[in-house]
Amino acid sequence: MSIFKRKRKTQKNGYAYEVQIYYKVKGVTKRYTKGGFKTKKEAQEHEAMTLEQIRNEGKPDIKRTITLNQVYEEFMELGAVDYQPTTIANTKKYYRKFKDELGKMDIREIDYQTLQEWFNARSDDGIGTNENAKKAISRIFRFAIKCGYITSNPCAYVTCVGIERHEDRGQTLSREDFIRLTSTLNEYVQGDGGRKTDEFTMKSYAIAVSIGYYTGARVSEVLALEKSDIDLDRGTISFNKKLQYVGLKQKQYYTSEKMKTKGSRSTIPLASELADILAEWFTVNPYAVICCNSNGGYIDPNSMQTIIKKIAKEMGITFYFHMLRHTMATNLYNNGVDIKTAMEILRHANASTTLEVYSHISEAHKREALNGIFEKNHVKSTLSSESAPSKPN
Template identity: 40%
Template sequence: MSVRKRESKKAKNGYVWEVYFKYKENAKVMRFSKSGFSTKKEAEEYEIKVKSEMQKNISNYKVNKITFNDACDMFLEIAINEYQEGTIYNTKKYFPILKNEFGNVKVNEIDYLMLQKFFNARSEFGIETNKNIRKSLNRVFKFCIRSGYMTTNPCEYISVCGIENHRTTYTNDYEEHVIEQDEFNFIINKLNEENCFINKSYIIAIMIGYYLGLRISEALALTKDDIDLHNKSININKKLIYKGLRKEDFYASHKLKSKKSKAVLPIPEILIPIFQKWISYNPYNLFVCDDEGNYLHPETLNKKVKKITKQYGTKFHFHMLRHTLATNLLRNNIDLKTIQELMRHSNINTTISIYTHYHDEQKRKSLNSIFSTPSFQQNNILQGVEKVSNLN
């Protein structure tokens, strides 16, 4: 929101709130400002009202013509190259819900109240689904603003609620879970029990995730040309596109998550002899593939390893391997800048957030280790609690 605090000698508390934002009128950039609001909430409510009126009063011919259905279709046709394939897939996935609700409504008539009522009615759906629907709306509206069909984005004011489902909890679990060496060895040994090409390929994929931190789409898109054993380096320059596609339609795209995702990383010494043997054994150009040289399906790989880790008493998702590498780097006191480069984080804040989580966990373990010593017996604590309760 375009609300800011400004000093004011006339105000009792020394400041007032101001509404200030830019907008377009007939392709010309204009500025709106109004000051004197005593509270931030008062200023925000006024901003919503002003922007809503501006949206409704626009006289541009283009705005008066386009419906939400048209906007979605144009977005897929024109804006498709601005986003990752996965983002387009996730955006398009929610179009049926949105078109059913807003399809024939002109985009300039969709305002905060209409959207908030829609999301309020979805309060018994999963919160992650509702958040993703808002993201889809946000992308379409941003496209409409750039194209001159809207002047403001009503999504920026929307609050989303919903039910915390099992998948949300599970996602948080695998993003934070660290696969320790014993568990990693257990996975590799179990896969080795069945001596077949596909299991060996799974092992290579797991090792790439564990020792190099590649995302599953990056690991499964690697070719032998990307592996330089002479210089002990790996070139990450593409990813597997698979969501919403049949296995025979999978393909590699050079459009990665961010500019930082493309990189040449050093291969740890432990992997050099393993990769040498694998390249000799694997007759196909794809570095990780099925027994016919085709792309592996990420979900098949995940399901296979999940069955194994269930025996170990834990859960699994390939992303855990990436988080594990970051944690192992922190445990060995590698500096944040080096971790950022190895993990290919586009923003150092992502690295810092992992660092913060790791050290919070260390503090918790340190505290618990103190009170688990013999001098702090649980029975003594319980007796102390009983004595306190008897005072009442």
């Protein structure tokens, strides 16, 4: 059987038909798929036509019109296995941004100019949104190349524009603010400020922030940590899994050993201050998961970050969890830690990533230093001009 009925939310009746045909070219088995047929009859007619093409020409006519939406459907069925669940969830999310315009076009007709004009028309959107939409489109194009529909990916040349609506991603959390913030989270009282989160969970939040501050780990890595990942005797912390939560209900959260990069899976030294914090926490927390709620369940990263961000704002502190990773990188740079050591601590896949981060930090420091010099000179110049005696007439 080569015709299948698939659930499709994009169809009014909730499903569509798909044709699948296997054929051989020089002894190599190939697979032909095409979906989106509204009726079984349409699918059967296309199947008959394609089989006739294979009999006459040895292969189906891949020059047929195939829209970006159709390739997306094939990608979600066949190509999604190459990506992490979080990436696929984001692809689904941002697909809604372009399915009604670009999605209806033949994928072969979507060139650099078409894409750039489409993104330029969205200059009033957040640049983060546009960049994520570009990533989603690019994944579909890379899949289309594998399928032989196209030969190149025009997304590589596209420049995203848009409004920067989020915090400066180069910000860091000072040690003073880190201590103030974690102390406030630890001293939380049930019902304080109208918040419903219990004291144990708030303390878990403080531990999560501490781990992020002392290791630079990503939030999904921190919330997946278990006590067995900490070796207090040897002074090490192992990152070997991440929390999968995007697109899931909290009770469905689970940990996956599929990390962001190969370098993400690593054991690094445990800072002595963090070791002391964790040793004390382990006497309070009876559960295997280090940062968990009062029932021992996984914490919702989004809820945690929203609550911490609100508390931090009340204290005059800017906070988002990923800034802890940048804070660690900045602390390493400021203390003269070499690239190779920094790469291992930050668990980058390769040294070029660390070098890029260091270069960014270096440029920012140069800019601050330069601006500082001119600001001081400007003040001196202004004071000099104000205090200088006026010339006689």
